[in-house]
Amino acid sequence: MGELREVGMAIESDVLVIGGGLAGATAAIEAARGGASVRLVAHKENTLRNASGLIDVLGYNGGDEPLVEPFEAIADLPDEHPYRKVGVEAVRESLALFDEIAGDLYEGGHTETNALSPTYGGRVKPTGRYPKSAAAGLASRTEDTLLVGFEIVTSFDAPLAAERLDSSVPFDVRGVTIRFPGEFRADARITRLATALDADELRDREQRLGTREALAARVAEYLGDAERVGFPALLGDDEHQAVREALETELGVPVFEVPMGPPSLPGMRLEDRLYEELDAEGVRVESGNPVVGYTADDGRITAVSVDRGRREVPYHAEQFVLATGGLVGKGIDSSREGVSEPVFDCHVPQPEERYEWFHDRVFDDQPYARFGVSVDDGLRPLDSSGEPEFSNLRAAGAVLGGYDMAREKSASGVSLSTGLVAGQRANEDLQ
Incomplete structure (x- = not known):
């Protein structure tokens, strides 16, 4: 053998x-x-x-x-x-x-009970293990939530997902759709957006802002009283933890990814x-x-x-x-x-x-x-x-x-x- x-x-x-x-x-x-x-x-x-x-x-x-x-x-x-x-x-x-x-990379091993994770369709899904990047979004937490979608990512309708989620959880959920920083093709894949966040590509040349800071600045306009912010699962690939931490530092609240369909960065x-x-x-x-x-x-x-x-x-x-x-x-x-x-x-x-x-x-x-x-x-x-x-x-x-x-x-x-x-x-x- x-x-x-x-x-x-x-x-x-x-x-x-x-x-x-x-x-x-x-x-x-x-x-x-x-x-x-x-x-x-x-x-x-x-x-x-x-x-x-x-x-x-x-x-x-x-x-x-x-x-x-x-x-x-x-x-x-x-x-x-x-x-x-x-x-x-x-x-x-x-x-x-x-x-x-x-x-x-994952959490949930501390318990044998199911967690409830929000989905991109605005439902909650029982699951045994979940990516660390999704942990702050669990429905067992009660912080008021802002879901952020992007015009270029048509598979995630944040206002619709928020409306559905808000009707089934004991906390307030709002949704907003914004433009992703920079100029991308209308059919750009989420992997391309993740790469821009990984590299923190320079997107606002006038203010010398990278993609991460520029994104946080746009989200901050809609933050209001939200105590956490959820994004479609595209917050980087190789540097996903650094991307999420940078957004949390800029926004001052926990940030999480909402699991998506293909192509799936968490997958x-x-x-x-x-x-x-x-x-x-x-x-x-x-x-x-x-x-x-x-x-x-x-x-x-x-x-x-x-x-x-x-x-x-x-x-x-x-x-x-x-x-x-x-x-x-x-x-x-x-x-x-x-x-x-x-x-x-x-x-x-x-x-x-x-x-x-x-x-x-x-x-x-x-x-x-x-x-x-x-x-x-x-x-x-x-x-x-x-x-x-x-x-x-x-x-x-x-x-x-x-x-x-x-x-x-x-x-x-x-x-x-x-x-x-x-x-x-x-x-x-x-x-």
Whole structure:
């Protein structure tokens, strides 16, 4: 164990993880910490940069009211739910691993209760961990709030978000839309605005103001009695802490970021931190090349074929982890013929009648949201008869079925806990 090898055109390792998102990264880190040589291959950019950056454990369980104690609710989940497969202690252990890796980038590890974080749509979302940059905006704090949007960032309507938020929280919320300092293209991405704040680019040449001070000066005109200020999550990338601190110094009140949709700066920051840890643990990471086939013998996968453009290269391993995502990440495919898992053709339980895939009412509990591979307690995918597809394959994250991540607000927690257990089980089978 512990040595990555390249033999001729073949690639060899102890554990091969397919998928570079939160589940795949967690599985790879856990396996590497156990002494295995680990290689992670990913076809496309992972979904972290499209996610809010919030780490949800379990926000809802069938009702309209958010859960306060998510761990207590796990016992009430159906038997096929991934949390029931790995157990509540694995969920706690995976969050402890996350806290260690994320370090000062995140908060929330001091308690097992959910926090309520405002969203860019003006709602509050129950979450288990949240970026430090969002901490001052939690709804459990009661300071009157000013939300600031920018004309150039059309995805965040601050006055509308403030109106919605104000109707559901015990503090006053106002919203304003202003012009971001400087001249930018109308279609400038938020990453460009974050870069301007990172570098504190000179924007007001007459007064010699950098972007940070110029922004604070514009916000100060609308501050009034507000005791904290929220911005869309674009307050820098590499220098996000310095940007936020500079704005707080100028404005004299706490500043926070409101989690956004793609492209998500908090998601990108988390991605950077995870991949730094993968590198530190000696995991070999390859991206941009899809897995297009596999070979198996006597119920065990012996290798997968990776498309490297002009040739397919076999990647051999003793243990494999499938963490390719769900319907959104294309780890689960759907067509008129049915729903399938495209890498190993693992069985995906589904009603034969297409009309049973969904309910007519959009916001009903939709069956298709739970589509994914079914697994045993060791996270080995099961065939249609309930037997493991392969003895040395485990699945983790959104490729799993049996839960509705969007409705439950459980995506990150499932990815972390199943990724952790998949990495552990793969390592145990190497012994």
